[in-house]
Amino acid sequence: MNKGRNKDTERLLKLLLERLLIANSLPLDTDISALTDKEEFLVFFRMLNRFKLRRNRLPILRPMFVRHLIPFVLESKFLISRRIGSSDLEAFLKILYRYLSFSETNDPRIIMKADAAFLYFMAKMPGSKVEILLAYTMAMFPQSRSLFTSLNLISKNSNGKDYLTHNGKVIPNCNIRDELCLVDKMPSMKIIQLIYDRLFLGHELTKWDVGALFSRYLDEVRRIQSQDTLSDHPFCRNNHSSLILESFIRYIITWLKKPVFAYNRVIVFLNSVYCSELKSRYLSILISDLSRRSLSHACSLLIRAEMDTKVDSDAFFSIINEMMRLGEGESAKKYYAYACRSQRISKSFTDSQIAKICVDFKWDAPKYWLINRLSNVPKVISEFENEKSGSNSDMTPAWLQKEKQFNTDVFISFLDRCQKTENR
Structure with a gap:
């Protein structure tokens, strides 16, 4: 922090x-x-x-804090962390089950986050299979079965059992605690993205497979967004983001290695569905990849994506660098001028990129980049002087000194003591 x-x-x-x-x-x-x-x-x-x-x-x-501590711990240690492994699953479940036993009425937001964290654990475990992930998701969110059917992720066989459409594997039934079942909720965009990621990771899908899946996904988004009454659906205008699109882009450019195919999917997406939040990471990677293979497609996507999202400086630099390599200096300078006018883009250029721009291209460094670098100098000096004088430690209150690192076992032991006291 x-x-x-x-x-x-x-x-x-x-x-x-x-x-x-x-x-x-x-x-x-x-x-x-x-x-x-x-x-x-x-x-x-x-x-x-x-x-x-x-x-x-x-x-x-303290016993008085137990009911607010458990949600805080679940959230800060497991629900928002991305530096967790399968070894944390047992500790997560222990704390979660104690939360369920301590609380007479469980907060649906905590349960939603807990379900999402459990599915995240499942997806990241070695050897995790998409059919298992789907089974737990449908157990936690019963309404999701119809969604996954519409997306053509699952189908039903002659015996009435769900199976994975791609390879015919039966999706098993799984039992979960009743408190973790949200009968009136749908899984979030992040959970659905986990399922697509696991599908892409565990199966060798062809270009045709990916195209068909993407078409079904867009069809379902269009259908949901045409109905104003479905305000809680993950694909409604307020909730739908580019997370699933990013999963498709990542698979297409990493495994299929077909950036133009990815470009076409992105353009269809941008032109046909509403997206409340358009992530830029893989769009920027795609633009950088396209700049080395099809500069016209890269420029077209950059202009189109910049209307809806915050494309990062790497994408601009890739296009500028490639244009200079091809001798298109005037066009490159126009893109650079556009980037320089944007405070967000120009401030995020790396030192090595600016060095190439100034030394190789003989252009001036962006004004906002220089201001940002110079404005950080007094702060760095001030922090150094404070640390050197020891003034920071003198101002720290006693109740923030001699703190101990968080320990899951210590916290679980505390919960068990509280539970024993409450049961007396």
Whole structure:
């Protein structure tokens, strides 16, 4: 986490604690350990524990905090983290099941995130199969069966059993806790993307297979977006993003190695369906790839995509560099001028890209790039001087000093003690 943001949060927490102490007629030097059982200070401890967890520190463990701590831990350690492996699955389930037993009414948002995290674990486990992932998804979201049928991911055989359309493998039934079943919800775009990713990873799909799957996907998106009543559907205008498109692009350019085929799919997507959030990562990679194979397609996609998304500087640099290589200096300079007018694009050029632009092409560095570099110099000097003088550590409040690293076993033991006390 950014040091400046840490200090801002520390100041906010200190101010909140001071206000609460004054409001409750308590001395400003009161040790916070004497406040953990007071309802009036619960808002402070909720914020403090969330701050600790986001920095991978052990929160303050008190029985009074257990109901807000479990969702915080689930979210910060498992639900938003992408640096997790299959070994974390057991710990995740232990904490999740304790959450279910502690809470009489479970927050659907936490259950939705928990289901998504479990499916994420499943998808990332070695040897994970798409039919297993589909089985758990349909158990957690019963309404998704019709969606996966429409997408032609699953079909039904003569015995009435679901099977994977691509290879005919039967999708098994799986049992989950009732609390994890969201009968009135649909899986998110991210969950559906996981299924496509696992399908692409585990099977050698041909260009025809991919084209047919993509057409079915677009047909279903168009159908859903033509019905204004389906506001909770992942494909509705407010929820539909480019996550699944990115999965298709990644497979086409990585495995099929057909960037022009990917370009055609992207253009159809941009022209036929509404997307509330258009991711730029793989679009930028595709544009960079196209610039070396079909410059006209790369330029066309760059212009079209820039209307709807934030294409990164790498895509612009790839086109500029390729144009210069082909002797199209004037055209390259027009694209560079466009990039320079954009504060977002020009600030993100790398040092090596700017070096090539200035040394090889003999062009000036972008104004916003220079401003961004120069504006960071005083901040770096200030941070260095603060660290050298030790002023940062002197200002850190006592309740943020000598913190311990978060430990899953310690937290689970705390939950078990709370549960035993509650059951007495």
